[in-house]
Amino acid sequence: MAKPLQGILLVAGCLLACPTASVVAQEPVATSNVVHVLGLEGVKKKIKGKLFVSSGEVRFEAGTAKAEVAMASIQDIFTNADNKRLIGGKLGMLAMFAPYESDRFLSLFRKGIDVLTLKYRDAKGALHGVIFILPKGQAPLVKKQMVAQGAHASIPVEEEGQKPDRKQERKP
Amino acid sequence: MRRIPYVSVVLALFGAFVIASWVATPAQAQQTKKFKASAIQVFEVECDEVKLPPAFEMALYENLIDQVRKTGKFERIYRDGERGAADEANLVTLHSKVLGFKEGSERLRQVTTVAGATSIKVHVRIADRSGQSLVDRDVTGKVVFFGENLRATHNLAKSVAKIVRQNF
Numbered sequence: 001m002a003k004p005l006q007g008i009l010l011v012a013g014c015l016l017a018c019p020t021a022s023v024v025a026q027e028p029v030a031t032s033n034v035v036h037v038l039g040l041e042g043v044k045k046k047i048k049g050k051l052f053v054s055s056g057e058v059r060f061e062a063g064t065a066k067a068e069v070a071m072a073s074i075q076d077i078f079t080n081a082d083n084k085r086l087i088g089g090k091l092g093m094l095a096m097f098a099p100y101e102s103d104r105f106l107s108l109f110r111k112g113i114d115v116l117t118l119k120y121r122d123a124k125g126a127l128h129g130v131i132f133i134l135p136k137g138q139a140p141l142v143k144k145q146m147v148a149q150g151a152h153a154s155i156p157v158e159e160e161g162q163k164p165d166r167k168q169e170r171k172p
Numbered sequence: 173m174r175r176i177p178y179v180s181v182v183l184a185l186f187g188a189f190v191i192a193s194w195v196a197t198p199a200q201a202q203q204t205k206k207f208k209a210s211a212i213q214v215f216e217v218e219c220d221e222v223k224l225p226p227a228f229e230m231a232l233y234e235n236l237i238d239q240v241r242k243t244g245k246f247e248r249i250y251r252d253g254e255r256g257a258a259d260e261a262n263l264v265t266l267h268s269k270v271l272g273f274k275e276g277s278e279r280l281r282q283v284t285t286v287a288g289a290t291s292i293k294v295h296v297r298i299a300d301r302s303g304q305s306l307v308d309r310d311v312t313g314k315v316v317f318f319g320e321n322l323r324a325t326h327n328l329a330k331s332v333a334k335i336v337r338q339n340f
Contacts, residue, residue, distance in 0.1 A: 037231075037322070038231060038234050038235070039230065039234050076226070078225075078226035078227065080225060080226075080227060083278075083279070084278070084320070085278075085282065103282075104282065104283050104284075107279060107282035107283050108279070108283060110279060115227050117226045117227045117230050119226070119230060121253060124254050124255050124256065125253045125254055125255050126250070126251035126252070126253060126254035126255075127216055127233070127251050127252040127253050127254075128234075128251070129229070129230025129231070129233050129234050130230070131227055131230060131231060131322075
């Protein structure tokens with residue numbers, strides 16, 4: 001009587017455990033509304049797309065264009081908070097011609113953004129730099145995921161975001 | 173007394189100017205002596221003395237590679253640490269060291285127009301295989317009126333590309 005019960009439990013255990021394990025291992029974590037500023041080969045500058053963080057790589061997809069960076073090749077990850085004009089693009093350009101210096105007034109309204117910088121070496125040992133703009137608050141999360149997947153970061157996520165020492169800054 | 177016509181004076185001055193420019197040409201040619209190289213290796217930006225945000229550092233490095241490639245003066249462009257550069261017989265190296273950095277404010281620029289400029293000053297050195305300097309210059313990249321702060325790195329890289337065009 002014990003053998004059939006053991007068998008049922010074994011099969012049930014496999015059914016429950018296997019799909020969960022495969023989902024955890026394969027499903028990449030995606031961040032949308034990511035802007036590729038520069039650095040990825042084969043991807044246009046300032047194009048909006050999705051950033052996927054999976055176990056082996058970081059992948060950026062924007063329409064048909066896509067580029068991957070192997071997680072093991074990443075030497076450093078930096079995050080930085082910044083801001084940009086709330087009304088940008090073509091509408092922002094048109095605002096330049098609006099009367100009574102409306103353009104300047106509109107420039108006061110801004111939205112927060114995060115800048116994510118990756119430093120990596122490819123298979124030939126060549127150094128590359130990639131910069132992304134993410135929605136506010138997303139960069140530290142992405143960095144955490146990447147570090148958890150094996151990417152190297154010289155500054156821990158908790159320490160980043162602190163202002164650099166202004167004494168070291170020199171005017172040109 | 174016979175007067176010298178005005179036209180002949182002008183002609184004489186013009187002739188003198190032409191002769192002077194002919195004489196000056198060899199000296200100028202010597203000044204703008206161009207170097208030849210089939211490949212260039214762009215090294216990582218050195219910012220040991222001046223703190224440069226990582227985004228600016230990487231943007232400057234990538235823009236330098238991009239702008240040097242656009243000059244069309246070299247058959248091959250190698251990145252920092254790239255294997256294969258060591259085998260190049262006619263290779264020059266591009267080193268850049270940050271001398272100064274002032275991060276401005278995009279908001280201040282857009283609101284006031286006159287304040288909030290971002291500027292980066294970099295010492296650029298192009299050396300041959302033996303390490304001898306071919307070009308040694310200080311270059312400044314600025315964003316004064318329009319554009320985001322990172323645009324300063326693009327402007328600086330364009331100035332470096334201009335130096336490359338003048339010397340190669």
